[in-house]
Amino acid sequence: MPVPDDLLGAVVRGATPIGLAAIGELVVERSGVINIGLEGAISVGAVVATVAAAAAGPAAGLLAGAGAGLALSLVFGLFVTRLRAQQVIAGTAISMLGLGIAATMHRSLLAGTDDVHVPTLPSFPVPGFDRLPLIGSAFFDQPVPTYVLYLIVPLVAGMLYRTVAGVALRAVGESPLAARGAGRDPQRIQIAAITFGGMLAGLAGATLVVAQAGVFADGISAGRGFIAIAVVALGGWTVRGVVAGSLLFGAVSATQYLVQSYGSGVPYNLLLAMPYVVTLVALAALRGAQAAPAALGRAIEGPP
Amino acid sequence: MTSGLPRVRGTAAAVFFASIALVAVCIWAAGYDASRAGSAAWNAAFGSPFAFFSGTLKRATPLLTLGIAISVAFRAGVLNIGADGQFLAGAAASVAVALTFSSWPRMVLLPMELLVGACAGAAWAGGAAVLKRRYAVGEVVSTLLLNFVATNLIGYLVRGPLQEPSHSYPQTPQIAPAGRLPILLPGQRLHWGFVIAVAVAIGAWWFFQRTAAGFRMRVVGASPSVAYSAGLIDVGAVQARALIASGAIAGLAGCCEVAGVTYGLYEGLSPGYGYTAIAVALLGGLGAGGVVVSALLFGALAAGADGMQRDAGIPPEFASIAAAMMILGMLIASTVQRARGAAPAPIRSDAGS
Numbered sequence: 001m002p003v004p005d006d007l008l009g010a011v012v013r014g015a016t017p018i019g020l021a022a023i024g025e026l027v028v029e030r031s032g033v034i035n036i037g038l039e040g041a042i043s044v045g046a047v048v049a050t051v052a053a054a055a056a057g058p059a060a061g062l063l064a065g066a067g068a069g070l071a072l073s074l075v076f077g078l079f080v081t082r083l084r085a086q087q088v089i090a091g092t093a094i095s096m097l098g099l100g101i102a103a104t105m106h107r108s109l110l111a112g113t114d115d116v117h118v119p120t121l122p123s124f125p126v127p128g129f130d131r132l133p134l135i136g137s138a139f140f141d142q143p144v145p146t147y148v149l150y151l152i153v154p155l156v157a158g159m160l161y162r163t164v165a166g167v168a169l170r171a172v173g174e175s176p177l178a179a180r181g182a183g184r185d186p187q188r189i190q191i192a193a194i195t196f197g198g199m200l201a202g203l204a205g206a207t208l209v210v211a212q213a214g215v216f217a218d219g220i221s222a223g224r225g226f227i228a229i230a231v232v233a234l235g236g237w238t239v240r241g242v243v244a245g246s247l248l249f250g251a252v253s254a255t256q257y258l259v260q261s262y263g264s265g266v267p268y269n270l271l272l273a274m275p276y277v278v279t280l281v282a283l284a285a286l287r288g289a290q291a292a293p294a295a296l297g298r299a300i301e302g303p304p
Numbered sequence: 305m306t307s308g309l310p311r312v313r314g315t316a317a318a319v320f321f322a323s324i325a326l327v328a329v330c331i332w333a334a335g336y337d338a339s340r341a342g343s344a345a346w347n348a349a350f351g352s353p354f355a356f357f358s359g360t361l362k363r364a365t366p367l368l369t370l371g372i373a374i375s376v377a378f379r380a381g382v383l384n385i386g387a388d389g390q391f392l393a394g395a396a397a398s399v400a401v402a403l404t405f406s407s408w409p410r411m412v413l414l415p416m417e418l419l420v421g422a423c424a425g426a427a428w429a430g431g432a433a434v435l436k437r438r439y440a441v442g443e444v445v446s447t448l449l450l451n452f453v454a455t456n457l458i459g460y461l462v463r464g465p466l467q468e469p470s471h472s473y474p475q476t477p478q479i480a481p482a483g484r485l486p487i488l489l490p491g492q493r494l495h496w497g498f499v500i501a502v503a504v505a506i507g508a509w510w511f512f513q514r515t516a517a518g519f520r521m522r523v524v525g526a527s528p529s530v531a532y533s534a535g536l537i538d539v540g541a542v543q544a545r546a547l548i549a550s551g552a553i554a555g556l557a558g559c560c561e562v563a564g565v566t567y568g569l570y571e572g573l574s575p576g577y578g579y580t581a582i583a584v585a586l587l588g589g590l591g592a593g594g595v596v597v598s599a600l601l602f603g604a605l606a607a608g609a610d611g612m613q614r615d616a617g618i619p620p621e622f623a624s625i626a627a628a629m630m631i632l633g634m635l636i637a638s639t640v641q642r643a644r645g646a647a648p649a650p651i652r653s654d655a656g657s
Binding site: 034036079083084085086088089090092093094095096097099100101103104107108222223226227229230233267268269270272273276277279280283284285287 | 334335383385435438439440441442444445446448449450451452453456457459460463464576579580582583586619621622624625627628629631632635636638639
């Protein structure tokens with residue numbers, strides 16, 4: 001079977017929003033917090049990006065989407081740190097809230113009978129790199145958010161492993177009490193991580209609209225927030241693993257389009273279920289949560 | 305525990321009405337006619353016997369059963385976020401049975417639908433239980449992902465093997481009258497699923513208050529380490545059983561919805577019932593009686609949201625925003641109670657996950 005030229009490009013396109021959300025969630029989880037509300041942040045990011053892009057262009061859309069994801073996650077952050085709320089339940093509520101806000105804004109601001117189509121960001125070939133054999137056009141002829149991801153991955157890796165702040169953040173994820181004993185403020189570190197992760201989730205949502213679909217649709221995030229959380233576990237809570245997991249998801253979604261366009265007779269809805277099934281199977285194969293941060297999901301004990 | 309209940313009830317009521325008020329302000333701020341919306345909601349929920357029985361109580365039925373399903377899991381410290389998928393699995397299996405054996409008499413067909421629906425829900429949750437026990441995959445992620453698998457599976461069924469004969473609409477044919485739950489009151493749309501839901505609630509109360517297995521589940525939910533140290537309880541097995549039981553109840557809810565209300569399967573059968581049910585369960589304090597009351601309130605909210613959409617053009621998603629605010633409100637309230645040492649254990653921050 002001939003592989004279409006753009007297959008690898010489709011992998012990168014599929015991996016970009018997941019990668020953005022997952023690398024953000026990686027930072028959050030390394031600080032000991034699991035943010036199920038990611039799905040809501042992606043949805044709110046997508047809808048706000050649509051509104052902003054319709055008014056002021058795609059770049060404004062990206063910024064506004066990131067800001068919206070940050071704002072919603074800040075609410076989550078205050079609940080799980082200041083109130084020490086159960087993280088999964090607070091996250092579920094934030095997801096519901098985000099999805100509800102996105103659907104309401106979609107109905108009241110964007111949709112009449114026609115959906116609002118916004119200008120999308122063009123692909124931007126990186127001079128020199130886009131001519132690399134095999135991977136050049138796939139990896140280096142993409143819209144800007146993909147390059148943002150390329151920048152953020154090494155920055156996050158460097159921050160986590162090579163800076164004092166990164167060590168402190170990982171210490172909070174393993175033992176908040178020890179981190180506090182060493183003079184760090186676990187709650188502040190977690191809030192910072194959560195807002196960073198929320199910003200990237202909002203950017204991921206904005207990417208779906210402003211760099212890919214060009215239009216907001218209900219359910220546009222389609223569980224990507226939950227898949228991103230699974231990708232973090234799949235990647236063993238490492239930057240490298242998260243990148244690999246995001247590419248795996250990109251490959252699955254590219255395969256989905258490929259199989260569909262070849263008219264293989266596999267029912268469309270079963271193809272749609274594929275990313276979720278592959279994620280579950282991969283999690284099972286890698287034995288789930290083996291290297292999870294020790295304090296993941298637990299509120300910090302003792303007086304604040 | 306008992307002495308804390310009136311305060312929990314008062315808190316829950318305060319959270320419920322504060323959230324409604326907050327959403328009303330949002331509706332007003334979004335430029336809708338709030339007073340018209342309010343009267344539309346009231347009329348649709350309580351305005352007439354038809355509104356109450358065919359709106360509020362009918363809408364409360366799946367939320368009550370699902371709220372009990374969530375409570376069973378949460379009380380054992382299992383975070384089942386996948387009631388939606390288990391609901392859909394139960395609904396799909398029941399419709400498949402009803403369509404396949406449509407000529408069978410009601411006395412055989414209906415019980416079989418209910419049984420198969422519950423088993424399908426249990427199997428769907430069982431997948432997550434196996435993933436947790438054998439493959440160390442947390443139930444939060446697995447149940448969430450299985451929701452999306454179920455949604456797409458329904459999409460496949462209603463376009464493929466179970467599609468109606470003309471193949472023009474993505475839905476199944478209507479199930480035969482023998483496969484439908486009878487109407488409870490003449491002239492209304494309330495069906496026997498409501499009785500089943502109340503029976504499930506009573507059963508859950510009896511199970512948790514009167515049986516050893518129920519006590520074990522509560523101990524595990526209250527403190528897995530105490531349960532483990534006590535030495536008599538296999539924490540993992542108890543939690544797996546709770547998850548599967550929770551799935552069975554959710555599957556039963558799905559069966560009652562298709563056999564009592566829709567008489568068929570289509571995409572969007574569940575507008576996020578499984579997530580709303582988390583709010584129902586938390587607001588009800590995870591107890592059977594509390595969940596009955598909170599399901600009735602949420603039924604009124606859902607019926608009211610229907611009415612607001614119909615008569616005042618207000619997006620129905622405001623209802624799910626309200627549900628989300630209620631969960632957050634209960635988390636705030638439980639923080640306050642924890643400070644006084646009276647928070648219900650299963651939603652304490654160190655339980656579960």
